[in-house]
Amino acid sequence: MSRDYDIAVVGGGLAGASLACALADSGLSIALIEAVAFDTPADENLKARTTALAWGTRAMFDGLDLWGAMADAAAPIERLHVSQAGHFGRVHVNAADYDLPALGYVVPNTAMIAALRDRLGELDQVDVIAPARFESLAYDDSGHAVLTLDGGEPVRTRLVIGADGQNSSVRGALKIGARVDDYQQSAIITVVAPERAHDGCAYERFLPGGPLAILPRTPDTCAAVWAVPTDEATRLCQASEAEFTRELNAAFGHRLGALALAGPRGAYPLARVLADRAVARRAALIGNAGHALHPAAAQGFNLSIRDALGLADIVREHQALRGSAFDPGDADMLAAWAEARRPDQHRVANFTDGIVRLFSSRLPGLGHARGAGLFGLSLAPGVRADMARRSMGLALLDELPTRDTLRKKDRR
Numbered sequence: 001m002s003r004d005y006d007i008a009v010v011g012g013g014l015a016g017a018s019l020a021c022a023l024a025d026s027g028l029s030i031a032l033i034e035a036v037a038f039d040t041p042a043d044e045n046l047k048a049r050t051t052a053l054a055w056g057t058r059a060m061f062d063g064l065d066l067w068g069a070m071a072d073a074a075a076p077i078e079r080l081h082v083s084q085a086g087h088f089g090r091v092h093v094n095a096a097d098y099d100l101p102a103l104g105y106v107v108p109n110t111a112m113i114a115a116l117r118d119r120l121g122e123l124d125q126v127d128v129i130a131p132a133r134f135e136s137l138a139y140d141d142s143g144h145a146v147l148t149l150d151g152g153e154p155v156r157t158r159l160v161i162g163a164d165g166q167n168s169s170v171r172g173a174l175k176i177g178a179r180v181d182d183y184q185q186s187a188i189i190t191v192v193a194p195e196r197a198h199d200g201c202a203y204e205r206f207l208p209g210g211p212l213a214i215l216p217r218t219p220d221t222c223a224a225v226w227a228v229p230t231d232e233a234t235r236l237c238q239a240s241e242a243e244f245t246r247e248l249n250a251a252f253g254h255r256l257g258a259l260a261l262a263g264p265r266g267a268y269p270l271a272r273v274l275a276d277r278a279v280a281r282r283a284a285l286i287g288n289a290g291h292a293l294h295p296a297a298a299q300g301f302n303l304s305i306r307d308a309l310g311l312a313d314i315v316r317e318h319q320a321l322r323g324s325a326f327d328p329g330d331a332d333m334l335a336a337w338a339e340a341r342r343p344d345q346h347r348v349a350n351f352t353d354g355i356v357r358l359f360s361s362r363l364p365g366l367g368h369a370r371g372a373g374l375f376g377l378s379l380a381p382g383v384r385a386d387m388a389r390r391s392m393g394l395a396l397l398d399e400l401p402t403r404d405t406l407r408k409k410d411r412r
């Protein structure tokens with residue numbers, strides 16, 4: 001026996017859950033298959049995780065009527081300060097220069113996941129199948145995909161979405177290869193309490209071993225995301241609190257006075273994983289299953305939600321065009337989605353990788369060139385505006401929203 005759905009999303013992380021919410025008004029039946037039970041309490045590492053959301057991503061959550069459920073936990077980024085250790089160049093970007101209240105927002109992952117999962121619980125069209133692990137995929141005589149699950153009955157569907165993370169089993173089952181570039185860095189995640197108020201400023205500091213971001217989290221605390229060579233990460237995570245704090249302060253400098261440790265430390269190995277293709281027979285990959293990026297530019301989820309909402313849009317368009325003949329696994333529709341998403345995916349993946357390689361290289365002599373590059377950025381308004389646009393993820397919006405637009409939105 002199998003259960004039938006129009007669409008089966010494998011993976012209930014940020015990407016898969018966002019897609020399921022975005023498809024909720026399509027009238028299609030959706031299964032969301034997640035390996036970990038939804039009511040599993042967050043561990044200490046997950047509690048320390050935050051995601052910097054571009055302004056455009058906030059707008060998308062707003063459009064899904066989900067922003068309100070996470071807004072209280074969100075810290076606005078009003079300014080961005082980018083620097084390189086030991087070099088002169090700096091880049092400053094202010095939200096006020098773009099007539100925006102914030103360049104983006106830092107949101108605890110637990111708040112985003114809770115908002116998404118609470119919504120999923122309210123949706124009749126979405127069946128959450130969890131805990132259940134996707135194991136294999138085959139096609140039946142009618143051409144439908146049949147998913148075998150560890151922990152549930154098989155699921156028969158017209159479209160499978162692989163949203164199961166960077167080591168995606170769906171990608172493997174579809175025989176889609178992936179290019180993996182190991183950065184040999186790990187990101188140490190923790191929470192710090194700065195001596196001086198952060199005043200809504202997000203700092204990114206490029207160090208020889210990898211970038212360090214100190215981001216506003218609450219009025220009194222910041223999220224620290226510190227990419228270091230993997231052996232260093234192991235050492236720093238095991239170091240005493242005093243030793244870790246001393247090294248973190250030495251790396252960051254004194255812009256916020258002394259930083260005190262205010263949360264647990266967790267380490268995430270960093271690799272760039274790019275799937276060879278985004279679509280296959282009755283299947284598509286979104287989020288980290290399609291492209292996992294270094295967090296240096298804070299773009300991974302911002303890119304993923306554009307994949308997810310882009311897919312939901314094209315599904316609805318084809319539904320409207322085809323009526324009762326609509327097939328959510330239509331190969332032409334999936335190819336059109338993949339083609340439409342490719343330029344954004346390539347641009348963001350290359351931009352992120354370029355930043356990591358340029359600034360993390362320990363090659364002698366490159367430091368000054370990098371410093372000069374940053375200094376050039378701080379002087380060149382056109383380039384700086386382009387950087388701000390990328391960091392705000394506004395490429396999808398026709399024009400920058402103004403304060404008036406926002407006020408009207410807030411009044412609704």
Ligand SMILES: Cc1cc2nc3c(=O)[nH]c(=O)nc-3n(C[C@H](O)[C@H](O)[C@H](O)COP(=O)(O)OP(=O)(O)OC[C@H]3O[C@@H](n4cnc5c(N)ncnc54)[C@H](O)[C@@H]3O)c2cc1C
Nearest residue numbers: 011013014015035052134164165287288295298300301302
């Ligand atoms: C340290 C760090 C900091 C980051 N900071 C930012 C940031 O500031 N801004 C930003 O935009 N991005 C950031 N990112 C990237 C962002 O976290 C990812 O892009 C995002 O989490 C991808 O979500 P996902 O749903 O695709 O994958 P995942 O979060 O990996 O979720 C995959 C889900 O699939 C489930 N699953 C796996 N296998 C199976 C299976 N076989 N069957 C069923 N379910 C399965 C898993 O349990 C999981 O719930 C950061 C990443 C890291 C590592």
